[in-house]
Every structure is written in C-alpha cells, then in structure tokens.
Amino acid sequence: MKQSPDQTISRCLRAYCQMFIQTATFHPNVLRCLFVNAYNHFLSGKVLAEKGLITQSYNCLRMGLESEWLGLILMKDPGLGMEWAFGVGDEAVVKRLKELEKPYMIRKTLGETPRITVEDRGEIYAALSDKSHTKLSSVARSFIPPNASPADEFIECIPMGGMRGKNNIPRILRGTATVLRFALAEIEDGLGQRLLEGEWTWKRADLVQITEAGYKSKGGVFEPHISSRERPGADPMQAAALLSAIRHGKI
Numbered sequence: 054m055k056q057s058p059d060q061t062i063s064r065c066l067r068a069y070c071q072m073f074i075q076t077a078t079f080h081p082n083v084l085r086c087l088f089v090n091a092y093n094h095f096l097s098g099k100v101l102a103e104k105g106l107i108t109q110s111y112n113c114l115r116m117g118l119e120s121e122w123l124g125l126i127l128m129k130d131p132g133l134g135m136e137w138a139f140g141v142g143d144e145a146v147v148k149r150l151k152e153l154e155k156p157y158m159i160r161k162t163l164g165e166t167p168r169i170t171v172e173d174r175g176e177i178y179a180a181l182s183d184k185s186h187t188k189l190s191s192v193a194r195s196f197i198p199p200n201a202s203p204a205d206e207f208i209e210c211i212p213m214g215g216m217r218g219k220n221n222i223p224r225i226l227r228g229t230a231t232v233l234r235f236a237l238a239e240i241e242d243g244l245g246q247r248l249l250e251g252e253w254t255w256k257r258a259d260l261v262q263i264t265e266a267g268y269k270s271k272g273g274v275f276e277p278h279i280s281s282r283e284r285p286g287a288d289p290m291q292a293a294a295l296l297s298a299i300r301h302g303k304i
Contacts, residue, residue, distance in 0.1 A: 058226035062099050065233035068248045069095065073240060080131055083138045087124035091117045095233060102229045105216025108192065110225070111263065112185035114232045115178060121236055122159045122174070125243040166242035169235075173255055177235060179280040180263045188281065190266070190290035195297070207301065208294045228263040266290075 056064070069092050079085040094117030101110035127134035136142035137150055152158045160174040184191050194216070197206045216225065235255065237248045258275055261267045266278035266289040281287035298304050 058223050058230045059103075061230040062226060062233055064250065065230070065237055066092070066096060066099065068237060069233075072248055073246060077244070077246065079128070081135055081138045084124055084127055084134055087120050087127070091121040091124065091236070093117075094120060095236065098229055098232070099226075101215075102225045103222060104214070105211070105222060105225060107211060107216065107225055108185050108187075110229065111181045111191075114229065115181035115185055118178065118181070118232065118236060118239075119156055119159060121239060122163050123153060125239060126153065126159065126162055128244060163239075163243070166239070168238055168242055168253070168255055173257070176257070176260060176279050177232065177263070179282065180260050180277075181232070183280040183282065184263060188288050188290075189294065190264075190281075190288050193290055193294070195290075195293050206293075206297060208290065208297050224265075228265075231259050231262045 069088075074085065074088050074092060077085075077088075079088075094113045098110045098113035098117065101113060127137055133146070133149065136146045137153075142150070153162065156178065157175070160178060161171055163171075163174065165171060193208050193210055195206050196209050216222065234249065234253060238253050238255070240246060241248055258267075258277055260277035260279060261275075264278045268276055268278065270276050278289055281289075
C-alpha cells in the first residue's frame with residue numbers, strides 16, 4: 054500500500070535517528086554532531102511543513118542537507134575530519150577547510166555517487182533555496198475559492214500562521230518527503246549503510262514536489278522549474294500574478 058507523505062517522513066526520520074545516528078561509528082566522535090544537526094533541521098522542516106510554513110520549512114531542509122554533506126565528506130576523509138574537529142593542520146589544510154565553508158564546494162567535493170550526481174545535488178539545493186528566499190513564489194500562493202471556476206483564481210499572501218487545509222498540507226509534505234529520501238540515499242551511497250525501504254532512484258521530475266512549477270520542453274519532456282536566480286522575471290508566480298491581474302482587471 055502506498056504511504057502518505059506523513060508516513061514516509063516519519064519512517065525516514067526514524068531511520069535517520071535509530072538506524073544511523075544511534076548505531077554508526079563516527080571518527081572522531083564529534084562528527085556525530087553534524088548529523089544530529091542535520092536531523093534537527095529535518096525534524097524542524099517537518100514541523101514547519103505541518104504548520105504550512107513553506108518558506109521556513111524549506112530553509113531548514115536546505116540547511117539539513119548542507120550539514121549532512123559536510124559530515125559525509127569528513128567521514129570519508131578521517132584526517133580532514135580530525136583537523137576540522139580540533140583546529141589543527143598546516144596552511145594547506147586550512148585552505149581546504151575554508152573551501153568547505155562554501156555550499157557549492159561542499160556539493161562538489163562530495164563527488165558523484167552511484168545514484169546521485171553533483172548536478173543533482175546542486176539542483177535540489179537550488180530548488181530549496183529558491184523557495185526559502187524572499188521571492189514572490191515563496192511568499193504567495195494561487196488560490197481558487199471553494200465552488201469557483203479556475204477563472205476566479207487569484208494570488209494572495211501565504212496567511213499569517215501558515216497554510217491550512219486538508220489538500221495543502223499533504224502537498225507541502227511531499228516536498229519534505231522528497232528531500233528526506235534524497236538525504237538517506239546520500240548516506241547509503243556514501244557510507245554503504247542501508248536505510249531506505251525498497252529501491253530508490255533519483256527522478257529529476259520530483260523537484261516539482263518542492264518548486265510546484267515546471268514546463269514542457271520543445272521535445273515534450275517535462276522540465277521542473279528549479280530556480281529564478283539571476284533571471285529576473287523567471288519566477289513562475291510572477292506570470293501567474295500578471296495573468297490574474299489581467300483576468301480580474303486590477304493590479
């Protein structure tokens with residue numbers, strides 16, 4: 054039977070805590086803190102998503118991935134992990150650690166895995182960043198009043214206190230579940246520890262669970278919207294807001 058997003062999230066968090074953090078050997082042991090930090094970010098993302106606080110939730114998920122990625126790099130390079138933990142090392146080491154303060158270098162340094170590429174990592178990070186920064190698509194939603202036609206759609210702020218409704222919350226939680234499965238797959242590929250139930254492959258189209266926007270390419274292939282960074286006017290909510298203003302005859 055297919056799991057609900059809430060069930061998937063609960064299983065992923067349980068696996069992260071009980072099957073990984075509480076059982077894995079960390080060297081040095083203080084590296085465990087990076088994964089506990091990641092777990093806390095993911096848990097916060099779940100709580101915020103359940104409250105309909107989309108922007109805040111996705112910011113937590115983004116930071117959770119960043120903490121996990123750094124943890125994996127240091128777990129796979131124990132020498133660098135010791136230097137990161139205890140502040141020792143020559144100038145070359147300091148330079149490497151400075152590089153790892155940059156999110157894009159963390160994603161690049163972690164490298165390719167059997168199921169996840171550096172590009173995949175960059176795209177999920179960019180999608181979460183786009184939804185957690187102050188753009189129209191992260192602070193507003195399109196609404197269709199009950200018993201109304203799509204022509205009555207309008208753009209409105211995400212309500213104070215977050216989104217509500219039996220349809221909205223599961224839709225937000227689907228993005229959270231997508232990120233958590235990705236995070237567990239990173240640990241599986243990086244450390245060889247089985248955490249996910251069943252087989253998992255990354256489907257790029259699943260980014261739409263986060264961004265809630267996409268388009269068909271000229272070849273008819275679905276392309277998820279990932280980010281409008283450095284492309285002013287490419288925020289899909291801006292197009293929806295313009296159409297709504299034209300339809301209703303007011304700005």
